[in-house]
Amino acid sequence: MRVEPFSLSLTRPLSTANGPIEAREGFLVHVEHAGETAVGEATPLPGWTESLEECRAALEAVADPVSALDEMGDHPAARHAVEMAVAGCEARSNGESLAAWLGEDAPAASVPVNATVGDDTPAQTAAAAREAVEAGFPAVKIKVGVGEQSRDRERLAAVRDACPAVELRADANEAWDRETAADVVEWAADLDLAYLEQPLSAADLSGHAALRGAGVGIALDESLAAHGLDAVLAADAADTVVLKPMTLGGPVAARTVARRAHEAGVDTVVTTTIDGAYARAAAVHLAASLPSVPACGLGTGALLATDLLDPDPVPVAEGAVAVPTHPGVC
Numbered sequence: 306m307r308v309e310p311f312s313l314s315l316t317r318p319l320s321t322a323n324g325p326i327e328a329r330e331g332f333l334v335h336v337e338h339a340g341e342t343a344v345g346e347a348t349p350l351p352g353w354t355e356s357l358e359e360c361r362a363a364l365e366a367v368a369d370p371v372s373a374l375d376e377m378g379d380h381p382a383a384r385h386a387v388e389m390a391v392a393g394c395e396a397r398s399n400g401e402s403l404a405a406w407l408g409e410d411a412p413a414a415s416v417p418v419n420a421t422v423g424d425d426t427p428a429q430t431a432a433a434a435r436e437a438v439e440a441g442f443p444a445v446k447i448k449v450g451v452g453e454q455s456r457d458r459e460r461l462a463a464v465r466d467a468c469p470a471v472e473l474r475a476d477a478n479e480a481w482d483r484e485t486a487a488d489v490v491e492w493a494a495d496l497d498l499a500y501l502e503q504p505l506s507a508a509d510l511s512g513h514a515a516l517r518g519a520g521v522g523i524a525l526d527e528s529l530a531a532h533g534l535d536a537v538l539a540a541d542a543a544d545t546v547v548l549k550p551m552t553l554g555g556p557v558a559a560r561t562v563a564r565r566a567h568e569a570g571v572d573t574v575v576t577t578t579i580d581g582a583y584a585r586a587a588a589v590h591l592a593a594s595l596p597s598v599p600a601c602g603l604g605t606g607a608l609l610a611t612d613l614l615d616p617d618p619v620p621v622a623e624g625a626v627a628v629p630t631h632p633g634v635c
């Protein structure tokens with residue numbers, strides 16, 4: 306298995322409550338399996354996955370890609386690369402798209418996406434949201450928790466003013482304590498916020514459970530990556546779970562999580578860690594393979610100044626991505 310490093314820069318840093326994301330580095334792997342060849346992508350994001358160096362070591366230790374999958378559980382980004390490449394080979398060998406290979410039923414033809422808006426002034430945040438709505442996005446996700454709560458309230462109110470009908474989401478990336486989060490939920494319900502993502506620290510599952518039922522959905526992202534679905538379900542902590550295949554060990558592993566979430570009555574949204582084009586395409590296939598597809602966080606290609614494929618195999622048009630139908634991933 307050949308391992309090839311890459312480095313991608315963002316058009317501008319994405320400002321989040323956990324610090325800015327400025328660049329994405331990772332590895333492409335080239336796998337032969339089932340008489341086919343396919344590419345896999347590992348784009349680790351420390352804090353969410355293993356480090357770049359741990360990822361490199363795990364990939365360089367792979368002798369047989371298929372059997373290696375059983376031993377890569379604590380290297381989710383490395384596992385993602387191998388898993389998506391093996392799945393891509395199998396899909397291609399069956400003459401199916403990855404979405405068709407993953408799912409039981411025919412995949413969705415397109416996946417709606419949310420625009421992702423970083424921290425900025427109220428006026429800039431509202432302008433970015435309005436631009437997204439004008440471009441056809443059905444939903445916008447605003448990063449919050451970087452500054453004061455009062456500033457976030459102004460920002461989200463400005464967005465709601467500028468975009469009265471959009472599905473509005475906010476992502477706090479663990480910024481708040483329980484008291485602050487409860488205050489936010491109270492005023493955010495009046496702005497018809499569809500969900501608030503990860504207001505509290507990843508470990509505070511009971512705190513998230515207590516925020517539910519107050520008119521704003523609670524979505525868990527860091528908690529799912531750190532503690533797994535069983536813990537989230539046992540604590541009754543989420544209305545929605547955010548599935549990032551790069552943190553969950555690949556699209557097949559992420560699909561298992563999605564199915565179990567749906568069985569428990571929890572919604573799923575597929576997104577990326579701002580991955581390159583290969584992993585983004587795999588995530589689009591995963592979303593399309595699920596029985597219901599709300600707007601997903603798959604418009605992240607626009608955040609990259611450089612990418613792994615040109616043209617983009619999964620471009621956003623009118624707020625949605627057309628799902629590739631040819632055999633394999635992209």
Ligand SMILES: O=C(O)CCC(=O)c1ccccc1C(=O)O
Nearest residue numbers: 421446526576577578579602605
């Ligand atoms: O979900 C989206 O709209 C984009 C992806 C995103 O916000 C993100 C990107 C990299 C790392 C963490 C996150 C996050 O959802 O917290």
Ligand SMILES: [Mg+2]
Nearest residue numbers: 476502503526
């Ligand atoms: Mg998030």
